[in-house]
Amino acid sequence: MCLYTKYDKGFVICYDVNDALKEYKDEDLEKIDFKYCQIYLIPKYKMMSIPSHVYIDSINNPELGNVRFLANLVPKNKNGNIMSFGSIVDELTPDTCGDKKMAILKMDVDNLGAVFAFGLKEKKEGSKQMVLQRSLSKYLTLSRSMELFFGKFLVQICKDVTRDIYAMENQSMKNENMFYIDYAGGDDLVIIGPAYGIVYLAKEINEKFNQFVKNENMSISGGIFIQDDKSPIRFGVQSAENLLEESKGLSSKNGITMIHTTIVFNKFDELLQCAQKYKGYINDGVISRTNLYSIMSLIRDKDYAYYLRTIPLIQYSLFRNIDKNHSEKREDILRDFNKISSYSNHDELLNQMVLIFKLAIMFTRNS
Numbered sequence: 001m002c003l004y005t006k007y008d009k010g011f012v013i014c015y016d017v018n019d020a021l022k023e024y025k026d027e028d029l030e031k032i033d034f035k036y037c038q039i040y041l042i043p044k045y046k047m048m049s050i051p052s053h054v055y056i057d058s059i060n061n062p063e064l065g066n067v068r069f070l071a072n073l074v075p076k077n078k079n080g081n082i083m084s085f086g087s088i089v090d091e092l093t094p095d096t097c098g099d100k101k102m103a104i105l106k107m108d109v110d111n112l113g114a115v116f117a118f119g120l121k122e123k124k125e126g127s128k129q130m131v132l133q134r135s136l137s138k139y140l141t142l143s144r145s146m147e148l149f150f151g152k153f154l155v156q157i158c159k160d161v162t163r164d165i166y167a168m169e170n171q172s173m174k175n176e177n178m179f180y181i182d183y184a185g186g187d188d189l190v191i192i193g194p195a196y197g198i199v200y201l202a203k204e205i206n207e208k209f210n211q212f213v214k215n216e217n218m219s220i221s222g223g224i225f226i227q228d229d230k231s232p233i234r235f236g237v238q239s240a241e242n243l244l245e246e247s248k249g250l251s252s253k254n255g256i257t258m259i260h261t262t263i264v265f266n267k268f269d270e271l272l273q274c275a276q277k278y279k280g281y282i283n284d285g286v287i288s289r290t291n292l293y294s295i296m297s298l299i300r301d302k303d304y305a306y307y308l309r310t311i312p313l314i315q316y317s318l319f320r321n322i323d324k325n326h327s328e329k330r331e332d333i334l335r336d337f338n339k340i341s342s343y344s345n346h347d348e349l350l351n352q353m354v355l356i357f358k359l360a361i362m363f364t365r366n367s
Contacts, residue, residue: 068147071189074180092174095169098362101227104233105201105240106225109209110218147185150186158179161204165197195224200272203256206268221247221248222256222257224258246262256268259358259359274356275359291322296354296361
């Protein structure tokens with residue numbers, strides 16, 4: 001994978017082709033020797049006329065041979081070297097994004113095994129009846145489509161989210177990409193990056209995947225684990241996997257789990273908007289991080305019955321700590337709490353409120 005990353009601008013792999021490569025100099029090639037087979041990595045600009053009998057896989061380059069898309073995106077410094085995880089977090093997290101923590105995103109397509117086993121349902125023309133679509137050509141198309149999304153489109157999604165985050169935070173771009181794609185292929189992925197960026201990347205991947213498949217029977221779920229950049233990655237990946245399994249425990253799946261809370265993706269964008277609102281309230285001096293943390297502590301890990309008993313304490317805290325100059329913002333916060341009592345899924349909304357506060361605090365906390 002290190003060699004793949006080095007040659008991310010169009011190279012080919014040639015198997016056991018010593019005669020075909022005799023005109024190359026050693027410095028033109030990167031070679032992997034598997035004893036029974038030699039693999040050569042050749043930059044595109046070094047290509048020559050290769051005999052037709054030679055088997056070639058083109059990596060991320062459809063101009064020659066059998067193309068394979070590999071999402072080998074990593075952040076690089078000005079010298080073109082791969083950045084360390086510590087450098088990614090410290091240097092690429094926008095200054096306005098609070099705590100510089102690293103996060104690991106693990107995502108997986110829901111029910112893909114069942115789709116291959118039983119096919120996808122489709123409305124029969126001229127009827128409301130749903131019929132299963134099963135054929136080798138459809139399975140092959142689905143398999144190649146998954147490779148295209150996870151191997152090619154994912155790279156552009158990472159770059160787009162990087163650009164959008166810097167724009168959202170009114171920061172000049174420090175790098176075209178802040179994400180390290182550890183693995184992406186088949187139907188799952190592991191991506192490492194700044195916690196702030198990973199949260200928004202998960203939302204964007206879900207949205208782009210839905211646009212790509214255009215089928216309500218297919219969805220994706222994820223887990224985000226936040227850790228120190230010096231902690232072992234392998235343990236973080238396993239923790240992200242465990243959170244992913246919690247997301248798949250939802251009846252409809254298609255959810256994301258982070259910071260001890262699972263939420264369906266169709267509510268994730270609204271939750272992030274609310275977290276940004278509270279981030280703004282903290283930065284504008286409407287409410288302090290300490291006050292927000294105290295209120296969060298009253299409702300964290302509590303059920304709705306307990307929450308009802310804390311409402312007077314929450315109201316007292318808001319009126320005591322938010323002055324008259326911010327009375328409209330105070331009323332807005334109270335309306336957010338009133339929503340919890342307005343719907344039947346009280347405990348779910350309570351947990352989401354806690355997550356909103358946790359994100360707002362993390363997005364404004366200094367490292």
